[in-house]
Structure formats: C-alpha cells, structure tokens
Amino acid sequence: MSTTGLMDPSLDDRHGRAYWAVADCWNVVRRGLTHYRRQPVLIAWQLGFPVISVLLYGYVFGGAMKSPDGGSVRDFLMPGMFAMTMAFGFMNTAMAVVTDATKGVIDRFRSMPMAPSAVVTGRGVNDLIVACAELTILAATAFAMGWRADAGPMKTLAAFALxxxxxxxLIWVGILLGLLVPTPEAAGGLYAVAFPLTMISSVFVPPSTMPDWLGTIAAWNPISSTAAAARELFGNPVASDGSWIQEHSLLMAVVWPIVVTAVFAPLAVRRFQRLSR
Known part of the structure; x- marks a missing residue:
C-alpha cells in the first residue's frame, strides 16, 4: 500500500486532514480488493457460497415451503435470502479484521503516518463494495430461477438500497467483534451467533407460523424488517399478522440500521483507539 506524501507534513497542511483521511481510506480499500485478485479462493467463498445457498433453498427446500399468497415460493423466499446474505456478511468482516490483527497488519498501519480512521472506514467501504457484487450475482441467479421484481425500477433500487x-x-458489528476476538479460530465460533440471528426471522417463513414467544422475537429481528420491506418494494408476497412491527417494516428497515450503527460504530472506533495506544 502506497503512502507517498504522507511523510511530508507540508502536504498535510496543503491538502487538509479530510483529504488525507479519504486518500488513506481508499488505500486500505485498494489493499483489500487486491487480496481478491491474488487469492481467488476468497472470491469463490464470499461470492459462491450465497449462490449455492440460493440454489439449495430454492430447489431443494423450496418444494416444502409455501408462499403466504399461495403463489411462487421463490418470490417470497428470494428477498429473504438477499437479507440473510447481507446479514451473514458481518462474519466475513470479523474474520478479515481479526486476521489482519493477528498478522500484525493493523500494528503496521498504526505505525504509519496515516489517518487513524482509515483502517476502520477502509474496511467498511471494502466490504460494502463486495456486498454490491454479492447482491448483483444473487439477483442474477434468482432471476434465472424465475424470481421477478414487479414493482418497478425505482422501488427495486430502493429495496436493494435497504x-x-x-x-x-452490520459491518460495524463485524469490525468490533474482529477487534475483540483473539484469533481467526475464535472468530469462527461466531457462527453460533450468526445462525440464530438469521434463522429466527422472517427470512424463510412468516413469524406467525412459530410459537408466540419465538414469533415475537423473529418479528422484531432487524433482518425481518429488511426482508419484509424488500418484499414489499420488490412487489413480492408479504406475510403480516397485523402486528405493529410488521405493518411498519419499511420504517423499521431504516430505523434498525441507524440504531445499530449508532451503537456499534462508536464502540468499534473506541476499541480500535484503545488498541492504538
């Protein structure tokens, strides 16, 4: 990663701290993206696993599922699969952060004259770029399987934005966890958290089909709000039992991420600052 010019304080005065914060962030992003070119197995895992999951759930388990409106189960299932893939992404973030930490990469970053925020923000931007690629491939796969978004291009784009x-x-959750766990092996244990987080939701079935107490937890799961909002915006079947949280899924699909970011972003930054001392 090039940091040419960062050693000269006069350049910092000339361009300003904001300029170098953005430039350093981009250098971290470029480093992360370069890893995909040099280690193709990362692409096979991060982009291939979601596709395999869509195919498995769509073809293997799809026959055992029912759409709330009695129509195509894939129209109900695919938006949920998109949401699940986005949620599972925090595991990739945590794994990348803890791997850099154990290999001394983060220590090297701290020893360089670069913006302290660049390591955290660069990781976030890198993972968001990868998420865009994942969604593009997933949508193409779902389209080939017969899924359709029938609500128009603007609402479709809004659904992908949510x-x-x-x-x-969830990137901030992944960064914090990556800074907290000691080794990549320990980070692998986070799947014990990721699976319940995604499964106890409306990704696969309506919460109304679950026991009352479990259905309430599933309905208030942030992933459920995003999945329901995406279904509505895509023009796909939406399952609702009339509860407040399900009737206001579009609102909560925005509120939940704001709340999670407000809580975990400062914690992640504070944890990184403590490690930097």
Whole structure:
C-alpha cells in the first residue's frame, strides 16, 4: 500500500486532514480488493457460497415451503435470502479484521503516518463494495430461477438500497467483534451467533407460523424488517399478522440500521483507539 506524501507534513497542511483521511481510506480499500485478485479462493467463498445457498433453498427446500399468497415460493423466499446474505456478511468482516490483527497488519498501519480512521472506514467501504457484487450475482441467479421484481425500477433500487443499509450497519458489528476476538479460530465460533440471528426471522417463513414467544422475537429481528420491506418494494408476497412491527417494516428497515450503527460504530472506533495506544 502506497503512502507517498504522507511523510511530508507540508502536504498535510496543503491538502487538509479530510483529504488525507479519504486518500488513506481508499488505500486500505485498494489493499483489500487486491487480496481478491491474488487469492481467488476468497472470491469463490464470499461470492459462491450465497449462490449455492440460493440454489439449495430454492430447489431443494423450496418444494416444502409455501408462499403466504399461495403463489411462487421463490418470490417470497428470494428477498429473504438477499437479507440473510447481507446479514451473514458481518462474519466475513470479523474474520478479515481479526486476521489482519493477528498478522500484525493493523500494528503496521498504526505505525504509519496515516489517518487513524482509515483502517476502520477502509474496511467498511471494502466490504460494502463486495456486498454490491454479492447482491448483483444473487439477483442474477434468482432471476434465472424465475424470481421477478414487479414493482418497478425505482422501488427495486430502493429495496436493494435497504439491503445494503443492513449490510452497512452490520459491518460495524463485524469490525468490533474482529477487534475483540483473539484469533481467526475464535472468530469462527461466531457462527453460533450468526445462525440464530438469521434463522429466527422472517427470512424463510412468516413469524406467525412459530410459537408466540419465538414469533415475537423473529418479528422484531432487524433482518425481518429488511426482508419484509424488500418484499414489499420488490412487489413480492408479504406475510403480516397485523402486528405493529410488521405493518411498519419499511420504517423499521431504516430505523434498525441507524440504531445499530449508532451503537456499534462508536464502540468499534473506541476499541480500535484503545488498541492504538
């Protein structure tokens, strides 16, 4: 990663701290994206696993599922799969952060004359770019399987924006967890948290089909709000039992990510600052 010019304080005065914060952030992003070119297995895992999941749930388990309106189950399932993929992405973030930490990469960043925020923001931007690629491939796969978005281009774009907003807020969760766990092996144990987080939701089935107490938890899961909002914007079947949280899924698909970001972004930055001392 090039930091040419950062050693000269006069350049910092000439361009301003904001300029170098953006430039350093981009250098971190470029480093992360370069890893995909040099380690193609990362692409196969991060982009291939979601596609395989869509195919499995769409074809293998799809016959055992029912759409709330009695129509195509894929129209109900696919927006939920998109939301699940965005939610699972925080595991990739945590793994990348803890790997950099254990290999001394973060220590090297701290020793360089670069903006302190660049390591955290660069990780976030890198993962958001990867999330865009994931959504593009997933949407193309779902389209080939027969899924359609029937509500028009503007609402379709809005649905994808909400999915990326969910991914953005969970990036901060992944960064914090990556800074907290000691090793990549320990980070692998976070799947014990990720699976219940995604499964106890409306991704696959309406919360009304679950026991009352579990259905309430699933309905208030932020992933459920994003999945329901995406279904509505795509023009796909929406399952609602008339509860407040399900009737206001569009609102909560925005509120939940704001709340999660407001809580976890400062915690992630504070944790990184403590490590920098």
């Amino acid at each position: 999915l990326l907003l969910l991914r953005f807020c």
